[in-house]
Amino acid sequence: MGNTQSTRRPVAISKVMINFAKNHGVDTETCLFGTDISEHSLNDGAVLIEREQEMRLIENIMLALPNIPALGFKIGLCYNIATFGIWGFSLRTCRTLRDALNTALRFLPLSTAYCEINAFEEGGYFGLLMNPQSIPSHLREFLLERDMAASIIIIKELSLNEIQTMQTEFTTLDTTNSVYIESVCGVKPLYQSRRNAIRVPIKYIDKPQPTYDANLARLLSDQCARQLRQRQTGGIRDSVRNQILGDLGLMASLDDVASAINLSSRTLRRRLDHENTSFRALVEEERKQMAFQLLVSSD
Template sequence: MTASSDRPVGDTAVGDAAASRSIVSVQLLVRLAQDYGVDGRTCLQHTGLSSDDLADAHRLIDPAQELQVATNLVEALPDHPTLGLEAGKRYHLGIYGVWGFALATAPTPRALADIALRYLDLSFAFVRFKLALDQGTASVTLDDQAIPAPVRPFMLQRDFAAMVNALTEVMPGARPFQRIDLALASPQDTTAYEALCGQRPRFGQPRHRITFMDGFLDQALPRGDALIARACEDHCRRLLDRQRQRNGLAAQVRDRLLRTPHRMPSLVRVAEELHLSERSLRRHLQAEDTCFRALADEVRKALAIELLTKAGLKLDEIAGRLGYADAGSFIHAFKRWTGESPTQFRRQFWKD
């Protein structure tokens, strides 16, 4: 490969500030706060979120709400300079659904990086990542400048630790880093960094940059399966397309349906909550080229795909979580959506 000091292989922005995301990340941050003796209500101040919202695993939130939770956490625990690392270590691949499974089954670190960066909006990252090659040596630059200053170091630490965590899960025991440069002031105690990544970073550098060992990108990963990874990537693409397509009133209806997928409200009830008549809601949705039933099916299908990629869940359990009376009704609906049974779909992800 020809030399290039800044040739991007993959690049993704922090994300669309208007895009919704799962509340799972906020749940992890609140649990971290509670482990340090901070009440959950303190974390939720100025977010518009309640304890009931926090208990709803399907609740969608705005990125700004998560940033406010992180800000509250940092303000409540100012004497913990590596708190972000503690947070990031709690982000395991299993919490990301199909995106995490795609990373877990990538055949090489190069394929993993491509999927991770291409579909980063399906994760919880706020940091902007760029992968570059220079005469065969790979490095990742972390750009945190779009993150509000009060919470920037915390988020940089969190997303860095989550990245290291992902690599550790797919390559247990590996030490892939040649050098770690961070544009942060050095803490008095660097033990947390050394325990996480196997070396002491160089602090006070011009930018955040992680350089990998030569040849790292093309090592075979122990759980790699190119066929499964491609199937997962296909679902990631569809999930991201849906996430970007829905806006306006359709997005509001979809978000409302996601709050209680086990007990979806009727069109009449949603119209009342939106202060619209039933007829007006139908007309607005038609203008956005959709309808209430299509949105309900879209929500159930997306959640069904997520649940089917999780090991251990039986079909009747998934049916119950999606509001179906029994597994038979769910199987019939899933075949209508995808043309295959849930069992056939699941075989793409889990080997016997």
């Protein structure tokens, strides 16, 4: 599936998470701390933010709401098709649910997804396979849950709520979240699976959608393609941040990170310079953020 890491996203989509946090007693200032996102921009549909800004926002919300079980799943359920603008509307106009989900995957970077998502069929089921390995480890569980929940909501909406039972699979051990997820999906999640996935009975996949409009579908597909080109950034700082927040850690050297992302040290240094930053500045920024998180969580 297409890479979502280098694509900017409308800040208005992040407002869903902020509203959830506010409903649980967290103020907007806390949510936006260190993100370089201004509060007045949240209602501006034209404002785009970088992936790293959204990740900082997520870190702040996770830090502020540490005791809410299935936090990512609950936030993911707050999204709906209309949240995503052109991308969401394009799904409505597709001929079948299969076509809609394939369109969703084709233009996946226009959604909130961080997982790599691919479709599959087996044993009378159509499924979405979700791979969270490219996500920094401390955000992996939250974003996997959010991606799954948002996908479940979209499938339910597209089927006009005809699909009420969906099987979820997780590679992790059973958690206290299972009862809540079962209440949403209608069936108990499978844990210690070989994959993270959602499965729905295949009988629903090729049923015609009542909102199908061939001309509008083509028009919206063209607009999605145009919007995707406009939003893609290819920023190298995201790649560096993923490495130092992931398996390499903050003690990694520039050479270590360059090797991990298949660049020479010289090229990495030059590309960071083009983005008006440096390896040292990125590492120092993350160290300060982690120190702040430790300070707050120890209160």
